[in-house]
Amino acid sequence: MLSIKNLHASVEGKEILKGINLEIKAGEVHAIMGPNGSGKSTLSQVLAGNDAFEVTSGEVTLNGENLLELETEERAREGVFLAFQYPVEIPGVSNIQFLRTAVNSMRKHKGEPEMSAVEFMKLARETSKQVDLNPDFLKRGVNEGFSGGEKKRNEIMQALLLQPKLAILDETDSGLDIDALKVVADGVNALRAQDRAILMVTHYQRLLDHIVPDYVHVLAGGKIIKSGGKELALELEERGYGWLGIDEDAAK
Amino acid sequence: MNPQATLSGAFLQSAGSTLPDALKTMRQQRATALADMPVPTRKTENWKYSSRHLQLDDSLAGTLVGGSSNTAFHNGDAYRVVIRNGQLDLDASELPDVSGVEVLAFRNLEDADAAQLAERLDNTLDSKAVQFARLNSARFEDGLLIRLAKNAVLDKPLFVFCENGGDKAGSAYPRIYVEAGQHSQLTLVEEYTSVGEAQALVNTVTEFSLADGANITSVRLTIEGQQTQHIGATAARLQANARFESHCVGFGGPLRRHDLRVCLEGKGAECKLNGVAVTQGQQHLDNHTVIEHVAPHCESEESYRNIAADKSHAVFNGRIHIHPDAQKSNANMSNKNLLLSTGAEIDTKPELEIYADDVKCAHGATVGQLDEESLFYLVSRGIDRKEAGTLLSMAFINELIEQIPVEPVRDAAHARLVRFIEQSFEGA
Ligand SMILES: Nc1ncnc2c1ncn2[C@@H]1O[C@H](COP(=O)(O)OP(=O)(O)OP(=O)(O)O)[C@@H](O)[C@H]1O
Numbered sequence: 109m110l111s112i113k114n115l116h117a118s119v120e121g122k123e124i125l126k127g128i129n130l131e132i133k134a135g136e137v138h139a140i141m142g143p144n145g146s147g148k149s150t151l152s153q154v155l156a157g158n159d160a161f162e163v164t165s166g167e168v169t170l171n172g173e174n175l176l177e178l179e180t181e182e183r184a185r186e187g188v189f190l191a192f193q194y195p196v197e198i199p200g201v202s203n204i205q206f207l208r209t210a211v212n213s214m215r216k217h218k219g220e221p222e223m224s225a226v227e228f229m230k231l232a233r234e235t236s237k238q239v240d241l242n243p244d245f246l247k248r249g250v251n252e253g254f255s256g257g258e259k260k261r262n263e264i265m266q267a268l269l270l271q272p273k274l275a276i277l278d279e280t281d282s283g284l285d286i287d288a289l290k291v292v293a294d295g296v297n298a299l300r301a302q303d304r305a306i307l308m309v310t311h312y313q314r315l316l317d318h319i320v321p322d323y324v325h326v327l328a329g330g331k332i333i334k335s336g337g338k339e340l341a342l343e344l345e346e347r348g349y350g351w352l353g354i355d356e357d358a359a360k
Numbered sequence: 361m362n363p364q365a366t367l368s369g370a371f372l373q374s375a376g377s378t379l380p381d382a383l384k385t386m387r388q389q390r391a392t393a394l395a396d397m398p399v400p401t402r403k404t405e406n407w408k409y410s411s412r413h414l415q416l417d418d419s420l421a422g423t424l425v426g427g428s429s430n431t432a433f434h435n436g437d438a439y440r441v442v443i444r445n446g447q448l449d450l451d452a453s454e455l456p457d458v459s460g461v462e463v464l465a466f467r468n469l470e471d472a473d474a475a476q477l478a479e480r481l482d483n484t485l486d487s488k489a490v491q492f493a494r495l496n497s498a499r500f501e502d503g504l505l506i507r508l509a510k511n512a513v514l515d516k517p518l519f520v521f522c523e524n525g526g527d528k529a530g531s532a533y534p535r536i537y538v539e540a541g542q543h544s545q546l547t548l549v550e551e552y553t554s555v556g557e558a559q560a561l562v563n564t565v566t567e568f569s570l571a572d573g574a575n576i577t578s579v580r581l582t583i584e585g586q587q588t589q590h591i592g593a594t595a596a597r598l599q600a601n602a603r604f605e606s607h608c609v610g611f612g613g614p615l616r617r618h619d620l621r622v623c624l625e626g627k628g629a630e631c632k633l634n635g636v637a638v639t640q641g642q643q644h645l646d647n648h649t650v651i652e653h654v655a656p657h658c659e660s661e662e663s664y665r666n667i668a669a670d671k672s673h674a675v676f677n678g679r680i681h682i683h684p685d686a687q688k689s690n691a692n693m694s695n696k697n698l699l700l701s702t703g704a705e706i707d708t709k710p711e712l713e714i715y716a717d718d719v720k721c722a723h724g725a726t727v728g729q730l731d732e733e734s735l736f737y738l739v740s741r742g743i744d745r746k747e748a749g750t751l752l753s754m755a756f757i758n759e760l761i762e763q764i765p766v767e768p769v770r771d772a773a774h775a776r777l778v779r780f781i782e783q784s785f786e787g788a
């Protein structure tokens with residue numbers, strides 16, 4: 109499904125990703141762990157098409173299609189979804205209006221009829237219950253005044269509504285209390301499907317107790333320095349990153 | 361244009377009309393006094409950004425006639441008055457039948473009423489500072505007079521549809537005067553639209569005189585064609601505890617100029633002025649507002665926002681003048697601007713003049729661009745750039761649009777703004 113080969117990317121002239129190689133097949137869940145500043149969010153943003161980051165070399169394909177040639181909105185329509193580590197607040201655009209516009213953009217792309225306001229409201233209310241968000245949130249500005257945990261649940265809600273092929277979850281577990289973690293994990297598990305790939309960035313084993321990954325990778329200094337099965341996460345939990353030959357906060 | 365140029369004599373010929381004598385006489389006096397009116401140039405302070413967009417060709421001097429109307433006037437639950445090229449069309453109007461409320465055409469006034477009106481016209485504005493209000497006073501051919509007796513309340517909004525244009529170039533001079541008695545209440549919606557294809561100059565004056573405790577809400581929409589220059593003025597003069605609320609929504613054109621002047625003359629008077637303006641292409645729009653705090657304990661709250669796209673130019677000049685006796689004044693002015701392209705230009709100038717010492721006064725002006733991070737968030741959900749840009753631009757002005765108190769007008773303004781802004785992103 110997703111194939112990343114020797115990907116290099118930089119921001120403001122500074123190289124952050126220094127040759128990433130990663131293959132994810134349909135139906136698989138991959139976890140990426142690694143010290144702060146190692147480039148996990150950068151990788152996520154590059155995949156989603158944030159042009160604040162410059163791809164200097166390498167290639168990324170989704171089901172054989174060259175992602176790097178597509179605009180952000182085209183990637184989204186091809187099924188790329190990024191749950192942001194820090195979702196932005198957009199006062200003045202209501203959450204419901206934003207969600208409906210997004211869903212209808214996808215439907216239009218697939219040649220399906222757009223959903224009416226009433227029809228969508230029903231769907232949105234159901235989905236918001238699934239992530240345990242009060243439907244009142246739909247009326248508020250996008251992420252406006254949402255707590256950290258509410259923002260994360262709103263990201264998962266979007267993933268559920270948009271049904272992506274590739275869901276990239278950037279620390280969707282951080283800042284969550286135990287109940288919210290369970291809710292988010294249930295949401296992610298609901299997304300698990302034969303035809304869908306999930307890439308999860310996380311710092312904690314506790315998420316992986318709920319969402320058991322097929323593979324775990326360690327990203328450090330802009331490269332994947334180790335890959336393994338779910339046991340690797342347990343080992344990291346126990347031993348930190350030191351034994352891999354890097355500092356806890358080695359980044360640059 | 362030669363800096364000493366005065367207004368061409370062609371503009372001083374008022375057409376024969378059916379106005380009562382007192383108003384004709386007044387108009388003639390104004391025309392005579394106007395003979396030396398200098399045409400604004402770059403050096404005229406209050407026209408420095410707009411003078412080069414001003415086209416006062418003699419072909420515009422004649423009164424606009426004709427121009428067939430295709431407008432299906434949206435009605436909502438409201439009274440309505442239609443003014444075509446400055447002339448009231450009473451057949452197309454639906455006037456209220458409410459005790460204490462009179463809605464009259466200048467041309468139908470009794471002599472005594474006409475004489476009284478002739479005394480009062482222009483008394484809400486400083487005509488030296490609003491050059492083109494003088495032109496209107498020399499040229500109006502009819503007008504709308506609204507008189508509210510003490511405690512009279514108009515139960516529904518009054519929509520005034522001002523349609524201007526024709527098949528041959530010319531000008532129109534719509535005029536409105538509102539006399540609001542003590543504790544009376546009115547919501548007036550003015551909507552300016554264009555008909556016909558010919559070049560047009562629309563020069564308006566709307567005056568509000570508010571007695572003690574009167575409460576007026578004014579909504580003003582200018583959605584005219586690209587063949588139309590619009591130079592309008594609105595003025596309000598408030599006695600004690602009166603309240604004036606204004607919502608202006610302006611769409612760009614070759615020249616759109618609006619002067620809004622509010623004089624808080626009685627203790628405890630209060631005004632709220634909201635404005636939204638959008639420009640694109642080569643359009644030019646200029647809002648000038650002045651709030652005079654003359655009496656103590658008055659409040660003013662002003663918020664104007666502009667969105668300029670392409671190579672367009674928007675101007676905001678807001679002046680607050682606190683007179684020496686206006687202790688305990690509370691004045692707040694904000695102007696925020698959004699530039700949608702690097703070729704667009706915004707000029708904003710808040711001016712405070714404070715001569716009293718015990719006052720609260722705040723003002724702020726910002727100019728910014730769309731937030732890249734927000735834009736990325738929206739497009740990362742599959743929303744195309746045009747739609748994302750429109751959502752964010754509307755978010756910038758929604759807060760003000762939502763405050764328009766008349767629902768069908770608010771919805772219509774909202775829908776038009778969305779369409780306009782979408783165009784600003786097309787091909788961008
Ligand atoms: N816009 C930017 N401008 C400059 N430097 C940036 C920018 N974005 C990221 N960086 C730098 O790139 C490096 C990688 O950042 P990134 O956010 O990808 O780390 P991360 O692995 O997600 O860390 P964390 O675990 O703290 O979320 C950091 O050194 C960061 O400061």
Ligand SMILES: [Mg+2]
Binds near residue numbers: 148149150193278279
């Ligand atoms: Mg990160």
